[in-house]
Amino acid sequence: DAKTTQPPSMDCAEGRAANLPCNHSTISGNEYVYWYRQIHSQGPQYIIHGLKNNETNEMASLIITEDRKSSTLILPHATLRDTAVYYCIVRVGNDMRFGAGTRLTVKP
Amino acid sequence: AAGVIQSPRHLIKEKRETATLKCYPIPRHDTVYWYQQGPGQDPQFLISFYEKMQSDKGSIPDRFSAQQFSDYHSELNMSSLELGDSALYFCASSLGGSFLAGSSYNEQFFGPGTRLTVL
Numbered sequence: 001d002a003k004t005t006q007p008p009s010m011d012c013a014e015g016r017a018a019n020l021p022c023n024h025s026t027i028s029g030n031e032y033v034y035w036y037r038q039i040h041s042q043g044p045q046y047i048i049h050g051l052k053n054n055e056t057n058e059m060a061s062l063i064i065t066e067d068r069k070s071s072t073l074i075l076p077h078a079t080l081r082d083t084a085v086y087y088c089i090v091r092v093g094n095d096m097r098f099g100a101g102t103r104l105t106v107k108p
Numbered sequence: 109a110a111g112v113i114q115s116p117r118h119l120i121k122e123k124r125e126t127a128t129l130k131c132y133p134i135p136r137h138d139t140v141y142w143y144q145q146g147p148g149q150d151p152q153f154l155i156s157f158y159e160k161m162q163s164d165k166g167s168i169p170d171r172f173s174a175q176q177f178s179d180y181h182s183e184l185n186m187s188s189l190e191l192g193d194s195a196l197y198f199c200a201s202s203l204g205g206s207f208l209a210g211s212s213y214n215e216q217f218f219g220p221g222t223r224l225t226v227l
Contacts, residue, residue, distance in 0.1 A: 043112075043198050043218025044151060087150070095141060095164045096216065098150040 004088045009103045012082075018075040020102050022088030025069040031092050033064060035073045037084040037101075044087065044098070047073065078106045110134055112201050112219035120225045121189050129184040129222045133201030139163070140182040141216060142174060143198040151198060157182060158204045189226045196221045 005023040012018040024033065035047040048055055048062045050071075055062045061074040075082055087101035113132040121127050133140050142154040144167075153166035157176035168174070171189075176182045180201075186193060200216040 038151070041196065041221070043200065043221055044216075045218065046215035049215075085150075093164065095153050095156050095166065096143075096151075097153055097166070098143075100150060 018078040020073040034089040039084040114219040131199030137201035139204030141200040145196040
């Protein structure tokens with residue numbers, strides 16, 4: 001599985017967009033990019049996934065660069081409840097391998 | 109909507125004892141995953157089952173075993189418990205099919221976890 005690199009922590013002001021980057025320079029052609037988040041000691045929660053096209057759902061948008069070596073998760077209007085650890089996972093298959101994510105803190 | 113159910117929610121055991129954790133997937137979900145999350149660590153994938161067969165294996169110790177039953181619930185059996193087994197154990201379920209065979213990805217829904225403390 002491709003290795004991912006995320007900043008360990010980020011802050012965001014409430015109501016502003018949160019842009020969480022992820023580098024996956026060794027991604028292979030059939031690997032998908034997944035984003036999950038974990039709110040303090042709760043079970044991780046699926047956010048979004050994509051292969052090469054940008055994706056959007058009710059929670060977030062996923063922007064994948066053309067060379068697929070990096071991606072950005074965008075929470076368009078962050079709320080205090082979005083404070084969590086966000087995991088970027090690159091994988092083929094259903095089983096998630098969680099690495100070190102980004103701890104996003106949304107501040108009032 | 110029904111969610112993944114895990115029992116018990118909390119469990120305290122002594123070293124060298126055994127423990128059994130149970131997971132009841134969302135109705136109609138046929139795939140179950142087990143994860144272990146130690147204190148201050150990220151979740152680590154242990155094992156998964158699809159249609160009662162083991163589908164993938166991660167960093168599950170040999171002292172642990174798991175199975176999925178005909179009603180799709182799953183049990184994680186842990187023997188010779190060690191202090192380092194103290195962790196949150198998450199179960200997740202999804203509507204399966206073989207992703208590698210081309211079926212679409214189905215998101216995993218996680219349960220609330222079982223907190224195991226080994227003394």
